[in-house]
Each structure stands twice: as structure tokens, then as C-alpha cells.
Amino acid sequence: MKPTIRDVAKMAGVSISTVSRVMNAPETVVESKRLRVLDAIEELQYQPNSFARGLIYRKSYTLGLLVPDIENMYYAGMIRGMQDACIKLGYGLMICNTDRDSERLLSYIDAFHEKQVDGIVLASDMLFPEYYDKLVGCRIPFVMVSSHSDDYDIPSVEVDDEAAAYDAVKFLIELGHKQIGMIGFNHANSISGPPRCEGFARALREFGLGHNLEKVKYASHRFEHAYEASHELFSQYPDTTAVFCVADEFAMGTISYLKDRNVLVPGQVSVVGFDNIRMAGMFIPKLTTIAQPIYELGYRSAEQLHELVTTGSVNVTREKMRHKLIVRESTRER
Amino acid sequence: MKPTIRDVAKMAGVSISTVSRVMNAPETVVESKRLRVLDAIEELQYQPNSFARGLIYRKSYTLGLLVPDIENMYYAGMIRGMQDACIKLGYGLMICNTDRDSERLLSYIDAFHEKQVDGIVLASDMLFPEYYDKLVGCRIPFVMVSSHSDDYDIPSVEVDDEAAAYDAVKFLIELGHKQIGMIGFNHANSISGPPRCEGFARALREFGLGHNLEKVKYASHRFEHAYEASHELFSQYPDTTAVFCVADEFAMGTISYLKDRNVLVPGQVSVVGFDNIRMAGMFIPKLTTIAQPIYELGYRSAEQLHELVTTGSVNVTREKMRHKLIVRESTRER
Numbered sequence: 001m002k003p004t005i006r007d008v009a010k011m012a013g014v015s016i017s018t019v020s021r022v023m024n025a026p027e028t029v030v031e032s033k034r035l036r037v038l039d040a041i042e043e044l045q046y047q048p049n050s051f052a053r054g055l056i057y058r059k060s061y062t063l064g065l066l067v068p069d070i071e072n073m074y075y076a077g078m079i080r081g082m083q084d085a086c087i088k089l090g091y092g093l094m095i096c097n098t099d100r101d102s103e104r105l106l107s108y109i110d111a112f113h114e115k116q117v118d119g120i121v122l123a124s125d126m127l128f129p130e131y132y133d134k135l136v137g138c139r140i141p142f143v144m145v146s147s148h149s150d151d152y153d154i155p156s157v158e159v160d161d162e163a164a165a166y167d168a169v170k171f172l173i174e175l176g177h178k179q180i181g182m183i184g185f186n187h188a189n190s191i192s193g194p195p196r197c198e199g200f201a202r203a204l205r206e207f208g209l210g211h212n213l214e215k216v217k218y219a220s221h222r223f224e225h226a227y228e229a230s231h232e233l234f235s236q237y238p239d240t241t242a243v244f245c246v247a248d249e250f251a252m253g254t255i256s257y258l259k260d261r262n263v264l265v266p267g268q269v270s271v272v273g274f275d276n277i278r279m280a281g282m283f284i285p286k287l288t289t290i291a292q293p294i295y296e297l298g299y300r301s302a303e304q305l306h307e308l309v310t311t312g313s314v315n316v317t318r319e320k321m322r323h324k325l326i327v328r329e330s331t332r333e334r
Numbered sequence: 335m336k337p338t339i340r341d342v343a344k345m346a347g348v349s350i351s352t353v354s355r356v357m358n359a360p361e362t363v364v365e366s367k368r369l370r371v372l373d374a375i376e377e378l379q380y381q382p383n384s385f386a387r388g389l390i391y392r393k394s395y396t397l398g399l400l401v402p403d404i405e406n407m408y409y410a411g412m413i414r415g416m417q418d419a420c421i422k423l424g425y426g427l428m429i430c431n432t433d434r435d436s437e438r439l440l441s442y443i444d445a446f447h448e449k450q451v452d453g454i455v456l457a458s459d460m461l462f463p464e465y466y467d468k469l470v471g472c473r474i475p476f477v478m479v480s481s482h483s484d485d486y487d488i489p490s491v492e493v494d495d496e497a498a499a500y501d502a503v504k505f506l507i508e509l510g511h512k513q514i515g516m517i518g519f520n521h522a523n524s525i526s527g528p529p530r531c532e533g534f535a536r537a538l539r540e541f542g543l544g545h546n547l548e549k550v551k552y553a554s555h556r557f558e559h560a561y562e563a564s565h566e567l568f569s570q571y572p573d574t575t576a577v578f579c580v581a582d583e584f585a586m587g588t589i590s591y592l593k594d595r596n597v598l599v600p601g602q603v604s605v606v607g608f609d610n611i612r613m614a615g616m617f618i619p620k621l622t623t624i625a626q627p628i629y630e631l632g633y634r635s636a637e638q639l640h641e642l643v644t645t646g647s648v649n650v651t652r653e654k655m656r657h658k659l660i661v662r663e664s665t666r667e668r
Contacts, residue, residue, distance in 0.1 A: 062428075062449065070417070071410045071612055079404050083431050092445050094396070094428045097417050104421075111426050115396065223616045252616050259618050278405060282557045282586050284593050284618045
């Protein structure tokens with residue numbers, strides 16, 4: 001039988017709560033008792049168990065992550081960063097995949113509540129009032145990554161989507177392109193969709209290329225949808241020579257479409273992606289893209305949540321991380 | 335204040351253990367008491383919490399997954415299947431990324447033990463004696479997915495790697511290829527590496543092409559390593575016209591290498607992958623590959639673990655799932 005806190009208390013001749021205090025706030029226990037407890041822990045090779053710890057301290061040393069799509073390569077890198085931060089900070093990480101389904105998301109909050117996670121990271125999703133109410137009702141501290149809330153004062157970390165999109169489009173313009181299209185997120189509740197459209201528009205206006213403003217087609221989060229959106233874009237605007245895609249997976253879908261139509265990338269059309277997922281450097285051609293610090297976003301969000309859980313607040317509420325244009329093979333001078 | 339089991343017991347005028355029995359084994363409670371408890375639960379909107387449940391029943395309703403590389407696209411689909419099974423079966427899924435580091439893996443078993451997961455799925459890794467001893471020492475039921483153990487009697491689910499590799503190579507031979515190479519797993523402790531080599535060898539021998547047996551180069555799990563391995567293969571055997579790669583990511587690395595050397599795929603060289611990750615259909619050219627039922631492997635392993643956790647054994651210890659050759663664009667008749 002595994003020794004319990006009860007066995008330790010019995011051997012040391014103290015109460016269970018004294019053993020617990022020795023483990024969690026040793027300075028509150030007089031030395032003689034403390035030494036007896038430590039001897040008993042040593043002797044019995046006692047390992048505290050998180051259930052008991054949870055009941056006493058309401059801490060489970062677990063963080064929860066709500067991720068909209070576990071198969072999206074963007075989240076793989078983010079989870080890795082988050083996990084590494086959790087290792088450093090002493091948490092386990094429990095990941096749940098919501099499939100962008102709000103009922104599923106709400107039921108996961110219930111599940112996290114039941115498991116008494118110490119805090120939750122909400123990735124990419126909008127913070128709807130029903131999510132907020134549920135989280136606040138469950139009294140679970142939470143932060144947002146690759147997202148933010150305009151309506152509530154919730155810690156978040158993300159890149160500057162507007163500025164990043166602007167940089168991508170400006171780069172295409174500086175290569176000499178004058179007919180520029182965009183494949184954007186069509187998700188009605190997309191957080192990063194609107195600012196990336198704004199960045200596209202700002203660059204076009206600034207360089208007197210406003211005639212391109214209407215050349216935007218929308219796709220959901222998968223490759224196949226971007227393939228179809230590209231078909232619409234090029235059917236309607238066949239003279240397009242450059243496309244800004246708001247995700248690397250969209251850039252792959254666009255290039256795949258063009259390849260199937262025997263249009264050369266970058267020979268005839270230049271394509272810029274967004275994210276710099278691990279696959280971006282493997283694709284043929286290798287993608288020119290806006291790199292998000294994906295690993296760092298995940299890492300930082302876990303640190304931010306830890307700060308919130310342990311101190312009740314964070315130093316910087318809306319943190320921004322730097323993006324960076326990475327030029328590879330999918331773009332060329334016009 | 336959230337109502338506790340204590341509040342329910344008080345309102346119903348019964349003991350706490352009666353409330354617990356009503357929730358977990360209602361047939362053991364006389365009807366009059368049962369109805370009083372159910373009324374109180376309803377009235378108070380009581381939600382049982384898993385810590386308390388865990389202390390009473392030693393069940394946490396959580397499964398743990400040890401995955402060797404969260405950034406490997408193979409695991410994204412598997413996690414998705416596992417998660418869907420967990421939803422159906424009422425478990426949370428806690429995922430930990432081991433980076434194929436045995437110390438990290440052992441420390442995660444400790445963490446899972448501390449959180450008292452009901453069971454663990456070990457993905458792809460070898461079951462070393464130290465892992466086995468640790469898991470048995472912690473009394474955590476576990477199963478293996480995309481792996482198996484020859485030394486221990488542990489439930490597992492995977493494809494038939496030897497037969498799948500054989501099918502891939504036979505397909506290349508039937509296309510008329512006579513100079514065939516292979517990019518295999520170089521990981522000393524790879525589970526699927528050796529049988530895939532054996533399948534390669536069996537097909538070659540069967541068709542009198544034994545002169546190709548030595549044309550095997552090895553790579554670790556990433557794209558870049560396969561790129562280098564291809565360089566070795568084609569430097570040493572420049573007349574190679576077909577390559578069997580034991581992972582889709584290796585096929586992408588091989589194609590990328592050939593592309594950089596201006597060798598056409600499939601025009602001059604045919605390439606077959608393995609796995610059928612989501613990316614396989616997006617790549618240029620789209621990959622011909624051996625499809626593993628990735629989602630189903632994940633789903634089935636969670637079901638198997640549930641069976642083990644709830645009944646103490648499984649019906650079929652070493653389950654095999656079917657693979658399937660999917661012909662796309664990266665192969666052509668010689």
C-alpha cells in the first residue's frame with residue numbers, strides 16, 4: 001500500500017493538517033514537529049497526492065488549454081511552447097480540442113472546473129459573453145493567446161495582426177506588384193481576420209493601389225477552402241500577380257490551385273503566407289511568410305496565466321509580440 | 335458558495351457516503367433515501383467535483399497521453415481521435431510531450447501518478463523495462479498505440495508495419511521500377527523501423543530485385559534529416575528511380591531534395607510515403623502513400639484503455655488495424 005498523509009501524521013504523532021502545513025507552509029510549524037514530520041515522510045517515502053492537496057489548498061497544479069483545432073499546425077508549435085513553460089513552472093497541461101463549437105467549449109469549461117484546473121488558456125477564439133460568464137461563474141482565472149477581448153479586461157498575448165498584414169502587402173508592392181489579391185478568414189467571429197484585412201487595405205491605400213481593395217476572397221481554416229477561394233479570386237481577377245494569404249495553410253492551398261492551373265509560383269504569381277508554421281520551409285516552393293513567434297506565444301501565455309493564478313493579476317494586460325517577414329521562394333520581383 | 339456533497343447530505347438528512355453511493359452505485363441505496371438525495375442535488379444544483387470523487391473512488395476520469403513529438407503531424411490526427419473517444423467515454427485527456435527523452439517520460443509518469451490519471455496511452459515509444467517498472471510500480475493501467483511490446487503483455491493497437499511496407503514497395507515494383515531505395519527510421523529504439531525494413535526486403539526478394547537491399551539510408555523524424563539522407567542515397571546510387579519513405583514527412587524531404595537538384599517527381603523519380611498525414615494531399619506533388627487509420631488508431635486506443643481501466647483486461651491484446659495504399663501524384667510508371 002502506498003503511504004497516505006494519514007500514515008505520515010500517525011508516525012509523526014501530529015494531525016493531518018500539520019503534515020499538510022509542513023509541505024505547503026513549513027514556516028508555520030514549530031521546528032520539533034516539522035522535523036518529526038519530515039522524518040516520517042522520508043521513512044515512509046511518502047509522495048503527496050494532488051487530490052488531497054487540491055482538497056486542502058484548492059490547487060491542482062494543472063492548467064487547461066482550449067484549442068480550436070488540434071490538427072491545425074499553428075497550434076502544434078504553440079502547445080510545445082506552453083508545455084515547456086508548464087514544465088518549468090510545475091504544472092501539468094490538459095488540452096481540449098473545441099472544434100470551434102461553442103457548446104463543446106462550454107462543456108469543456110465545465111470539465112476543467114470539475115478537475116479544478118488552476119487556470120485556462122483560451123487560444124484564438126473570441127471571448128463571447130457566455131464564455132466569460134461561465135469562466136467567471138466557475139471562478140477560473142484565464143488568459144487568451146493569439147486573441148484578445150475588447151469588452152473585458154482579460155490578459156492576452158498576440159502579434160499585431162494589422163501591422164503584420166501591412167508589412168506583407170507592402171513587401172509585395174515593393175517587389176513591383178500592382179494587381180494584388182487576398183485570401184482572408186471568413187469565419188464570422190474571427191479575431192485576427194478583420195485587422196489583417198485592415199493592414200491589407202492600409203498598405204494598398206498608402207501606395208495608391210486602392211483599386212485592389214475589393215480583391216478579397218474568404219476561406220475557413222483549411223487548405224481546401226483556400227483552394228476554392230483562389231479559384232474565385234483568379235476567375236474574377238485573372239490579372240492578379242500577387243496574393244496575400246492570412247495563413248500558411250491558405251498559401252499552400254493557393255499555390256496548389258495555381259499549380260493545378262499550370263501557373264508558376266513565383267514565376268507568374270507571388271504568394272505570401274502568415275504564421276511560419278514548421279511546414280512553411282518544407283513546402284514547394286518554400287513559403288515567404290509573416291513569422292509569428294508561435295512557440296514564444298505559447299510559452300508566454302502559460303507564464304502569464306501562472307502570474308495571474310499566483311498573484312491575482314498580470315503586469316501587462318495586452319501583450320504584443322513581434323512578427324517578422326521571412327523571404328523564401330514563393331515571391332519574386334514583378 | 336458552490337454547494338458541496340456535505341450540503342446535499344445535510345439537506346437530504348443522510349450521510350455523505352450515501353450521497354456518494356447515490357451518484358456512483360444508486361442500486362445500493364433504498365429508494366426513499368435515493369429520492370431525497372436526488373431532490374437535494376436538484377434543489378442545490380450540486381455538481382460533484384472530481385477531487386472528492388477521486389478520494390472516494392480513486393478515479394479521476396482523466397486519461398494521460400505520452401506523445402513523443404507534439405509537432406509531428408502524425409500525432410495531431412491521433413490526438414483528435416483519442417479526444418473524441420474520451421468525450422464519448424466521459425474522460426478528460428491530459429497530453430504530455432516527451433521529446434523522446436526517457437527522463438522526461440519518467441517524470442511525466444510521476445506527474446500522471448500524482449494527478450491520479452485512470453490510465454495512460456503510450457504512443458509510438460518502445461516499452462523499456464524502466465518504463466514498465468515505473469508504470470507497474472505506480473499501478474497505472476496503460477496501453478500502447480502505434481507500438482507494441484514483445485516482452486510484456488500490454489494491450490496495443492497499430493498497423494502491420496511489415497505488410498504495409500511490403501505493399502508500398504510491391505507497388506513501385508509493379509510500376510516497373512528496378513532501382514529502388516529506401517529512407518528509414520534511424521532511431522535505435524524505433525518500433526516501426528525494423529518491420530518496415532523487413533517489408534521492403536521481402537518485396538525486393540520476392541521479385542528478384544535483391545540488388546537493392548543495401549540502398550537504405552536512415553533519418554530521424556524530421557524533414558531535414560530525410561533531405562540529407564536522400565542526398566546520401568542519390569550520391570551513392572544515382573540511378574535510383576523510386577524511393578520508399580517510411581513517413582510522409584520523409585517523402586516531403588526527399589522530394590524537396592530532388593526538386594533542389596532539378597530532378598522531377600514523378601517524372602524521373604517516384605516517391606511513396608507512409609502515414610497519410612493531412613498534409614499528404616496538400617503537398618506538391620500530392621503524395622502517394624500508405625494510409626494508416628490515424629484517427630481510428632487514436633480513438634481505438636482510448637477505447638482499449640477504457641476497457642482495461644473498467645474491466646481489468648482487454649478482449650484483444652494486440653490489435654492490428656488495416657492500412658491502405660493511396661495513389662496520388664508522386665509516383666509514375668517506369
